[in-house]
């Protein structure tokens with residue numbers, strides 16, 4: 001996600017960083033480019049205007065321009081303000097004081113409500129909380145079946161009634177059942193319409209009045225850009241929302257919806273969907289996304305994913321090694337083999353500081369086939385070589401290449417990439433902070 005913005009921001013700050021001292025003109029020039037990049041990314045023009053104004057005011061303070069690292073200071077300000085427009089602080093669902101907590105998902109047709117209902121239940125399940133899914137989309141039987149199937153796959157109960165039943169009564173029956181099942185969450189999947197119309201709004205509003213759900217979450221397709229923002233504005237005005245879930249984020253190279261929607265509607269983003277699979281779902285953290293957009297990675301999310309995919313013991317080891325910059329090729333191999341479980345490579349790379357930009361700059365199309373090659377190369381090394389790659393000389397390199405069906409250049413390239421990653425990690429471990437890494 002956000003590849004285009006990340007690349008543009010990267011260019012702007014690289015140029016700014018090469019200047020040393022900054023003048024007011026340098027800052028204005030950089031901000032002009034940032035402004036264009038945001039507009040091209042389809043960010044709402046008012047959000048862009050306010051953002052640029054705030055960054056400009058803070059950047060032109062003497063303590064920034066007179067500092068020894070003005071470009072880093074400006075980057076920090078951009079990061080702060082980006083975080084602010086994405087929504088200050090994490091905004092999670094609060095459990096009701098008297099369970100079950102009722103969560104109603106609403107949205108336009110095809111935005112991802114049914115898929116998201118299942119993802120949300122799985123997300124809660126992974127932290128040991130029970131949910132009851134409710135099929136309240138009675139426009140067509142297939143909608144109910146879709147939820148039932150997902151529930152079966154994930155081993156999460158689904159409440160359903162005949163399509164002739166009224167959604168409101170289905171929901172109130174479901175709440176009774178949730179209490180019997182001791183489920184702490186009731187997640188209601190409602191029907192969507194192609195367009196926002198009065199009838200749909202009234203139907204949703206009626207269910208809301210009757211059930212008084214604790215959360216009314218609008219599911220919007222991030223790839224629809226400003227249309228998503230408009231839908232959110234209308235839903236919020238007519239129904240009243242407590243939060244947003246942005247789906248299909250992995251396909252949104254521009255990021256206009258995500259960057260506009262909170263500021264325009266005032267409704268916080270609570271979760272994001274990043275793929276079709278049930279585990280492609282994350283709680284939303286504005287600060288983490290901001291640093292991902294700025295190409296500064298998101299180790300926290302990476303570590304959380306690792307914790308889910310790898311067993312706890314291994315995750316702790318990995319976290320410690322990342323923090324102490326003590327990763328060797330042995331770990332690299334371990335991770336390669338575990339990585340498939342953690343999600344598509346392109347997403348993981350975004351989370352590693354600096355790697356997303358390196359990967360793009362060398363235009364290294366890192367696909368699964370390439371991964372297999374890397375794996376083969378590391379497998380051809382002795383344990384000693386994996387732990388101390390520096391001992392790999394010309395003859396060892398040739399042997400490794402032969403053993404893995406690759407060339408000595410391939411081996412070299414892998415070693416170089418590994419060193420680069422190690423260097424980045426060392427800089428972070430030394431607490432140099434992310435800002436300095438762009439120098």
Ligand SMILES: Nc1nc2c(ncn2[C@@H]2O[C@H](COP(=O)(O)OP(=O)(O)OP(=O)(O)O)[C@@H](O)[C@H]2O)c(=O)[nH]1
Nearest residue numbers: 109110111112113114115192247248273274275276
């Ligand atoms: N790539 C991707 N696809 C998604 C995501 N979320 C949902 N989808 C896909 O979007 C399509 C529509 O999802 P549904 O969950 O059926 O959408 P809905 O809002 O329930 O649709 P209606 O019930 O017809 O209104 C499906 O093919 C999903 O697999 C996501 O985060 N990423």
Ligand SMILES: [Mg+2]
Nearest residue numbers: 113114137143
């Ligand atoms: Mg549906």
